[in-house]
Structure formats: C-alpha cells, structure tokens
Amino acid sequence: MPYTRLAVIALFFLGVNLSAALAQTAPQAKPQKQAAEVRIGYLRAYAPELTLSLLDLPPRDEGVAGAKAGIKDDNTTGKFMGQHFDLDVTEVKPDADVTKAFNDLVAKGDRFIIVDLSTPQILSIADLARDKGVLLFNIGDRDDSLREEDCRINVFHIAPTRSMLADALAQYLIVKRWPRWVLIYGSHKPDQLFADALRRAATRFGGQIVAEKEFKDTGTARRTDTGLAQVDQQITAFTQGLPDYDVMLVADESEVFGTYLPYRTWSPRPVAGTAGLVPGAWHPASEQWGGIQMQNRFLREYGRHMLSKDMNAWTAARVVGEAASRTRGNDPKTMSDYIRSDKFSVAAFKGQKLTFRKWNLQLRQPIFLGDGRTVVSTSPQAPFLHQSSTLDTLGVDQPETKCTLK
Amino acid sequence: MRKQLYSAAAAAIAVGLAGGPAFAYTAYVSNEKGNSMSIVDTTTMKVVKTVDVGQRPRGITISPDGKFVYLCASDDDQVQVIDTSTLEMVGSLPSGPDPELFVLSPDGKTLYVANEDDNLVTVIDIASKQVLAEIPVGVEPEGMGISPDGKTLVNTSETTSMAHFIDTETHEVTDSVLVDTRPRFAEFTPDGSQVWVSAEVGGTVSVIDNKTRQVVKKINFAIPGLRAETIQPVGVSITADGKKAYIALGPANHVAVVDTKTYEVEKYILVGQRVWHLAFTPDQKTLITTNGNSNDITFIDTATDEPVQSVTVGQQPWGVVISPK
CATH class of the missing domain: 3.40.50.2300 (Response regulator)
Structure with a gap:
C-alpha cells in the first residue's frame, strides 16, 4: 500500500518534470x-x-x-x-x-x-x-x-540460489544471537527445497532448529469475500505448542500461508524466510x-x-x-x-x-535482508570469514560443489 | 659550550615557529547526512561554526578569491552559493537534477557539474547563472577534473566505467577512455600531463596520459589484514610540486601515499571510517580527509605523512575545500 501510494505521487511529479524535459531536444x-x-x-x-x-x-x-x-x-x-x-x-x-x-x-x-x-x-x-x-x-x-x-x-x-539466500539470513540471525529457530514449510516442492536450504544453513552457521512443521496446502482460495476473518485463529492455533524459540523460519515460495505468519503466531516472535525478514538480490x-x-x-x-x-x-x-x-x-x-x-x-x-x-x-x-519497508542488513556478515572471498560464505562453496562444467 | 647549546635551542625554537602553521586557513566541510557545513580553523583544528545548508550537501568548492563557496545540494537539485564572509546563502546556480560533484574552471568563471540522473555534464556561466551547454556522457557521471590551462575537462561515468575527455571550447567529448569499474574521481597533475582516475569498485587508480589519452599505469593497493574488496579508491589529491599523490581508500579507512614518478605506494595512513575526499591547505603542509562513517575529518602532516588529529564535524562528512588565503 505505501509503495503504491508513493509510486503514484512520484509518478505525478515525474510526469510534470518529464513533459518539461521532453519539450527540449x-x-x-x-x-x-x-x-x-x-x-x-x-x-x-x-x-x-x-x-x-x-x-x-x-x-x-x-x-x-x-x-x-x-x-x-x-x-x-x-x-x-x-x-x-x-x-x-x-x-x-x-x-x-x-x-x-x-x-x-x-x-x-x-x-x-x-x-x-x-x-x-x-x-x-x-x-x-x-x-x-x-x-x-x-x-x-x-x-x-x-x-x-x-x-x-x-x-x-x-x-x-536458495542456499545463498538461506545462508545470508542465517548469518544475520546468528550475529543477532537469535540462534533457536522453528521451521514452518509448505507442501510444494519449491517450499521444501527452501526448507532444505534453511536446514543446511542452520548446520553451517550454528543455528538450532528446535521444531519443524509442515503447512499442508489444502487448496484453499487466496482471496475470499470475508477476507482475513479466520486467518488469525488458524495461524495462532497452527503455531501453538512449539518449544521455545527465537525466530520462526518460513519456507513458502508457493504463497499459501507464509505472508500470514507475522503478528499472528502464538508466541510473540519475529518471522523470517519467505515472509517477515526476507533475503533477496x-x-x-x-x-x-x-x-x-x-x-x-x-x-x-x-x-x-x-x-x-x-x-x-x-x-x-x-x-x-x-x-x-x-x-x-x-x-x-x-x-x-x-x-x-x-x-x-x-x-x-x-x-x-x-x-x-x-x-x-x-x-x-551480497544479499539484502529486508522487511516490507527497509533494508535491515546486508550479508555476508562481518564475523564470517573466508580464505578467498567473503561472498563465498554464501551458498555452495568450491570444495563442496558437484558441478563439472561442460 | 653552554652558550652554543642555548643558541642551538633558540635556533630550534625559531625553526619550529617558522615551520609551524603561520597562516590560519578555513576548511569548509559538507556533511551529507547532517544537511550542514562545518567551518574549521586549520590552525587550531577546531570547528568554529556549523551552518545549515540545502539537502544532501556533497560536492564543495571555492572561488579562486575565496569569497564564495559553491555547494551541491543534491536533493534540492541546485548548487548553492555561500558568501564566506557572512556564511549566508547568497544565491543558487541552475545545476540540473541531483548534482553531486563539480569543478570550477581555473579562472573561476565557469562551473562544470556532473548530473548523475541525466547522464549529462552541465556547463554553467557563474556571472550570468546561465547554462552554456549540456554534454552527454556515460551512465552516472560523477568525477570532474580540469586541466591547469582550463582547456580539457575530464568526467568519469560510474556505470559506463569511462573517463570522458571534453574540449572546453567546443564542449565536445573528444576521447573516452575505459578504466576499471565505477570511476569516482579525476585529478590532473599540476603540469597537466596526466589525469589520475580512481575506480571505486575496481579498486585501482588509472593514470592516463593527457596527450595520447591512453592508460599508462594502473595502481593497485594492498593493506595487510584488510580484505581486497574493502579497498575502494575515491578522492585523489596531488601535491602542487607534482611529487606525491594521496588517494582516499573509502571503507579501507586509509589514505595511500603514492610516488608519482615510480607509481609505488609509499605508505598507508590510517584515518577515519570510509574516507572519501581530500584537500590540501594552500601551503601544502596539511591534508584534510573526510571520514563519512566516523563523522570526522583527519589532519595529516604532509612532511611526515602522519595523521595529526581527527576532529568531529557534522553527520557523514562528504567533501572538503580550503580557503585559498
């Protein structure tokens, strides 16, 4: 909403400037x-x-x-x-x-x-x-x-890659000393691949996944006339009974539930992954x-x-x-x-x-970590070192690669 | 014997006095985030005054007679003219949108401004406040250098990675020289024979021969214990005798001292965080650096190339210029 409004306002002014600029060759x-x-x-x-x-x-x-x-x-x-x-x-x-x-x-x-x-x-x-x-x-x-x-x-x-994005996020959470995570993932293949990347990142940077839960896509509509009436109850109930954790990680590339997690969880904890704090290029x-x-x-x-x-x-x-x-x-x-x-x-x-x-x-x-409004941080995070390029602390590194270029 | 010692001591005191900063100069520092300008006495190394200026002040220069400071107020899309005797804004120049850096012709009559958003260099006649020409250059023009005779202007375009040589009579780009990634600054040697161009992301300084318009040397930097990617050269200042070049290395927090004959780095001077721009006092004895992320400026003694003192200025100091008198 704020983006859209800003864009419209900016466009209005730009339109004025542009027409003036176009008048000259x-x-x-x-x-x-x-x-x-x-x-x-x-x-x-x-x-x-x-x-x-x-x-x-x-x-x-x-x-x-x-x-x-x-x-x-x-x-x-x-x-x-x-x-x-x-x-x-x-x-x-x-x-x-x-x-x-x-x-x-x-x-x-x-x-x-x-x-x-x-x-x-x-x-x-x-x-x-x-x-x-x-x-x-x-x-x-x-x-x-x-x-x-x-x-x-x-x-x-x-x-x-997913592993670069997951590593960028994990490094930041570790630097913040928020190391205990629960992982909520969707039931589609891309969701599960990102969940895999988050598990790998936890092992790599010292995060601890204290619980995991799959959110099954039961084929519900993304839009309904009553809007968000039941969402809060559903998410609160779904996230009840988890062990104590610092951050809820979410892997929902398929846009089934992830966006609904922030502010609706049982415990008042931040959300990160495909919703909340999101890593991106x-x-x-x-x-x-x-x-x-x-x-x-x-x-x-x-x-x-x-x-x-x-x-x-x-x-x-x-x-x-x-x-x-x-x-x-x-x-x-x-x-x-x-x-x-x-x-x-x-x-x-x-x-x-x-x-x-x-x-x-x-x-x-480098990978940007942002919420809907601002860039919160950029990874790689300073404490994570590498013998050739700190950017290679993100994703699959040379010694682990399965690639043979041909 | 005793008498001799006394006279030696007296001589030392006399030398000390003569070698000390005999003249008080004034340094003007643009504080990008603070929307302010700090006025610093270079002798006492103290901030004497801070004045509010336009939004996002970056490039800063001064008229040859020292009467006016010109300041790029980037987010106000104008160049502000500040009277140095009253520190009041007395006018503005039509710079085009988002001015970042500029250079004044040696006679002080013409201002050449880099407009990053429009891929243009704008030529402004200061007396009439008229735009004389708009010269298309590469993507995101920034660095501006002018030859001592005022005939050749060099502009660097950051995304295009070129140094554009512009004839100041015809306002035409005559040569475009590829340098390393993201060139930020161009500085002529005092004899006009070379232009030194820093490449922030490339991490190098290219020395371009002004006659052949070819890169004759690429200078690399290495500081033990620092990762190569933190070395991001920006500001370049060359001594009036042409012997030494000082290069601000950005987030490496050091200034490199380069012998202009051998192109060897002689020393790395530790200053403040994210050092971007530099200025000599007119007597060449002191170099001042702006350290954006530590909100301070550092005074360097050019005789020893040691940092003397750092002084807190406004928020995120960007550029610095020193009064000619």
Missing part, C-alpha cells in the same frame, strides 16, 4: 563509428500469479523492465564504443516447450539470451544453446541443482552504494519500484554490455572467456564488485 552523444550490433534475447515463462498480499502481485513487466534499463545503460556506454544493444522479448507459458521460441531468437541472431524460465525449461535448451554458441543468463531460477549436478558451461547464473528501498541513482532512474522510466528480478535482469544486460565493451566486440566465445576470467567484474550497487564463481558460473553477490 535531448542532446545526443556523437557515435564514433558505425555501431556493431549486440543482440540480447529475453525468454520468459509467464502466467498471471496470485499472491496472498496484493502488494506482492508481480508487475506485468517484472524483470523485463530491468533488462530494458540495462540495455539503455549499455547503449549510453555503447555510443562511446561504437556498439549498439538490442533486446528481443519472447513469452511462453510456464511448463511449455521452449525450444521453438529459443530457436526463433537464435535465428534472429541473438547469441546472448536472458532466461526467466523453470529448471526443466532451462535444461531443455542449455545444450542446444551450447552447440549453437549461445550464452544463457539465468535471472529467475534459484534452484541449487542447476548450479551443481546440472550446471553447464554456457549458463551464467545471475539469480542467487535487491530491495526496492536500497539507497546505499549509489543505489538511489538506480532506483531513481528505474522509477522515472518504468513507473514502479525495482524488484529483485529487475535487478537480476539489469545485471545480466550489464554483464553482456561490460564484456562487449571490454573485449571491444560481440563474439560470444571471446566474451564468455572474458566473463569467466579474473579480469571480469561488474558493479550493481551492492558495495563491491561482483564476479562469477569459476567452478559453476554463479554470480557472487
């Missing part, structure tokens, strides 16, 4: 020579989703707007490099066969494709892409297996490290706040842009080699350079 940078084309495809599985809170409804252009913002930045840079970037967006249904859509993008000349697809969809085109010399940039899938046993040499992962209120500049231009351009998937897509477009300007070309092989080399880094308003883990092509990155 915008000055143009002089291109240095004939521009070389870098075509970026964007393949997306989309269907409208229902969420427990209206505020969490994904905007129609979630992710796509981020990619557009990234392409715009790439083109501003490209003017000085003689390079031009294009974005081709294609949508398919979730669970649909994506090979035709993929082949169509490749036929148009796209050699860099941002994918916002399910794990099976990504795997269905990964090898095809490799054989055609196409690089994929995963911005939506958080599945660890895609970076481990199912990793590929041509699939770069911008989105953080970005936060719409992050201003630090130059982030306010990104937030301002995103809001001005797309009329809404920037979400994690937008930031992932922006970063993917910037990774391609950075590789193109540094290698002064558009050859996927040369650019892939560069991205995987020690020379590569990209900045994404996260306080330090981001690089790829060479062993599985996962982007190293």
Whole structure:
C-alpha cells in the first residue's frame, strides 16, 4: 500500500518534470563509428500469479523492465564504443516447450539470451544453446541443482540460489544471537527445497532448529469475500505448542500461508524466510552504494519500484554490455572467456564488485535482508570469514560443489 | 659550550615557529547526512561554526578569491552559493537534477557539474547563472577534473566505467577512455600531463596520459589484514610540486601515499571510517580527509605523512575545500 501510494505521487511529479524535459531536444552523444550490433534475447515463462498480499502481485513487466534499463545503460556506454544493444522479448507459458521460441531468437541472431524460465525449461535448451554458441543468463531460477549436478558451461547464473539466500539470513540471525529457530514449510516442492536450504544453513552457521512443521496446502482460495476473518485463529492455533524459540523460519515460495505468519503466531516472535525478514538480490528501498541513482532512474522510466528480478535482469544486460565493451566486440566465445576470467567484474550497487564463481558460473553477490519497508542488513556478515572471498560464505562453496562444467 | 647549546635551542625554537602553521586557513566541510557545513580553523583544528545548508550537501568548492563557496545540494537539485564572509546563502546556480560533484574552471568563471540522473555534464556561466551547454556522457557521471590551462575537462561515468575527455571550447567529448569499474574521481597533475582516475569498485587508480589519452599505469593497493574488496579508491589529491599523490581508500579507512614518478605506494595512513575526499591547505603542509562513517575529518602532516588529529564535524562528512588565503 505505501509503495503504491508513493509510486503514484512520484509518478505525478515525474510526469510534470518529464513533459518539461521532453519539450527540449535531448542532446545526443556523437557515435564514433558505425555501431556493431549486440543482440540480447529475453525468454520468459509467464502466467498471471496470485499472491496472498496484493502488494506482492508481480508487475506485468517484472524483470523485463530491468533488462530494458540495462540495455539503455549499455547503449549510453555503447555510443562511446561504437556498439549498439538490442533486446528481443519472447513469452511462453510456464511448463511449455521452449525450444521453438529459443530457436526463433537464435535465428534472429541473438547469441546472448536472458532466461526467466523453470529448471526443466532451462535444461531443455542449455545444450542446444551450447552447440549453437549461445550464452544463457539465468535471472529467475534459484534452484541449487542447476548450479551443481546440472550446471553447464554456457549458463551464467545471475539469480542467487536458495542456499545463498538461506545462508545470508542465517548469518544475520546468528550475529543477532537469535540462534533457536522453528521451521514452518509448505507442501510444494519449491517450499521444501527452501526448507532444505534453511536446514543446511542452520548446520553451517550454528543455528538450532528446535521444531519443524509442515503447512499442508489444502487448496484453499487466496482471496475470499470475508477476507482475513479466520486467518488469525488458524495461524495462532497452527503455531501453538512449539518449544521455545527465537525466530520462526518460513519456507513458502508457493504463497499459501507464509505472508500470514507475522503478528499472528502464538508466541510473540519475529518471522523470517519467505515472509517477515526476507533475503533477496535487491530491495526496492536500497539507497546505499549509489543505489538511489538506480532506483531513481528505474522509477522515472518504468513507473514502479525495482524488484529483485529487475535487478537480476539489469545485471545480466550489464554483464553482456561490460564484456562487449571490454573485449571491444560481440563474439560470444571471446566474451564468455572474458566473463569467466579474473579480469571480469561488474558493479550493481551492492558495495563491491561482483564476479562469477569459476567452478559453476554463479554470480557472487551480497544479499539484502529486508522487511516490507527497509533494508535491515546486508550479508555476508562481518564475523564470517573466508580464505578467498567473503561472498563465498554464501551458498555452495568450491570444495563442496558437484558441478563439472561442460 | 653552554652558550652554543642555548643558541642551538633558540635556533630550534625559531625553526619550529617558522615551520609551524603561520597562516590560519578555513576548511569548509559538507556533511551529507547532517544537511550542514562545518567551518574549521586549520590552525587550531577546531570547528568554529556549523551552518545549515540545502539537502544532501556533497560536492564543495571555492572561488579562486575565496569569497564564495559553491555547494551541491543534491536533493534540492541546485548548487548553492555561500558568501564566506557572512556564511549566508547568497544565491543558487541552475545545476540540473541531483548534482553531486563539480569543478570550477581555473579562472573561476565557469562551473562544470556532473548530473548523475541525466547522464549529462552541465556547463554553467557563474556571472550570468546561465547554462552554456549540456554534454552527454556515460551512465552516472560523477568525477570532474580540469586541466591547469582550463582547456580539457575530464568526467568519469560510474556505470559506463569511462573517463570522458571534453574540449572546453567546443564542449565536445573528444576521447573516452575505459578504466576499471565505477570511476569516482579525476585529478590532473599540476603540469597537466596526466589525469589520475580512481575506480571505486575496481579498486585501482588509472593514470592516463593527457596527450595520447591512453592508460599508462594502473595502481593497485594492498593493506595487510584488510580484505581486497574493502579497498575502494575515491578522492585523489596531488601535491602542487607534482611529487606525491594521496588517494582516499573509502571503507579501507586509509589514505595511500603514492610516488608519482615510480607509481609505488609509499605508505598507508590510517584515518577515519570510509574516507572519501581530500584537500590540501594552500601551503601544502596539511591534508584534510573526510571520514563519512566516523563523522570526522583527519589532519595529516604532509612532511611526515602522519595523521595529526581527527576532529568531529557534522553527520557523514562528504567533501572538503580550503580557503585559498
């Protein structure tokens, strides 16, 4: 609600400023020579989703707007490099066969494709892409297996994994000395994968899961005419009788119950995970490290706040842009080699350079921990050390990896 | 024998006096979070006054005659002009939205402002308060350096990672040089032969030859016991004799001293937390640093390169400028 209202007010003022700005002709940078084309495809599985809170409804252009913002930045840079970037967006249904859509993008000349697809969809085109010399940039899938046993040499992962998100949260709770957790998880596969990641994080950083409970999805509607009449009673009863704990962890990626936990639990304890304090690749209120500049231009351009998937897509477009300007070309092989080399880094308003883990092509990155309003903290937390990069305290580290790039 | 000792002591006292800070200079510090400006006496190293200014003050500079301080009030979308004799705001300049850093032409007549939100450098004639030109540059322009002869302006664009060389007569970008990630600051050597550009996220300083417009040296930093990612170079100040460069290393909480001939780091000076910008006193004897996260500034003796004292100023000090007289 506050987001929406703010956005509307901001839009009103921006609209006024914009019309004034448009009245003048915008000055143009002089291109240095004939521009070389870098075509970026964007393949997306989309269907409208229902969420427990209206505020969490994904905007129609979630992710796509981020990619557009990234392409715009790439083109501003490209003017000085003689390079031009294009974005081709294609949508398919979730669970649909994506090979035709993929082949169509490749036929148009796209050699860099941002994918916002399910794990099976990504795997269905990964090898095809490799054989055609196409690089994929995963911005939506958080599945660890895609970076481990199912990793590929041509699939770069911008989105953080469930294990990275869970570790980021666990580090903060340990630093706060809130180590006793109960874990409530949903009955769908993604919920259980995130619950697994939270269990792993507990073992890794010294948290103690004192009790676990599954919340079964009995197929109830997310919206009813009586609204929240029974929710408080249901949640209070569901969370009664647990052993004493510091924090309730919730794993409900499927949006069945998690949003209802804060303030309705039997014991007055904070909630964290997919509700309450939530780990993410970005936060719409992050201003630090130059982030306010990104937030301002995103809001001005797309009329809404920037979400994690937008930031992932922006970063993917910037990774391609950075590789193109540094290698002064558009050859996927040369650019892939560069991205995987020690020379590569990209900045994404996260306080330090981001690089790829060479062993599985996962982007190293700090994780934001935020509630609905502000960034509460950013992990990795200072006390957790690492021999090469503290960012590698988040997620599956090199000695544990099951990935063999091929 | 005794007489000799006395005269030696007297000579030492005389030298001490002559070597001490003979002139009182005034330092002006912009406090980003405090919406204020601290006025500091560089001799007594005390804050003499704090005045309220516009919202989110960042870049700060002073006219060559010392009469006016120019201050980027970023969230007010203007450059404020402050009379140094009264410390009152006497006017504002049309900077364009979200001004962060700027540089004054050596003759004090023209102000070049980086507008981060619009990917533009705005050229302002101070006397008429008119915008003379808007020059398109890369994404998130920030650092601004001007050659001693005033003919070449260098702007750094943070997301584009370039140093743009601009001809100040034609207002055209003549060269764009790729540097490391997130360039924050550009500083010419006093002879105008080189530009030093810091890359905050890249962790390096690129030395660019102003004739060939090529990077001739990339300076790296390493401080024992500190993680590489905490070393984030921002402010660069080069001594008037061109021999030493001081580089503020942000969250590494140190200032690096670099020999400009060998490009070797001679020393790392511990200052306050998140050090961003630097300024010399006109006699070059003292360097002042702004330490944003410890809310203080540090005085460094440039003869010994030792920190002398830290002084608390306002909330989150950002930039600093020192009166020329």
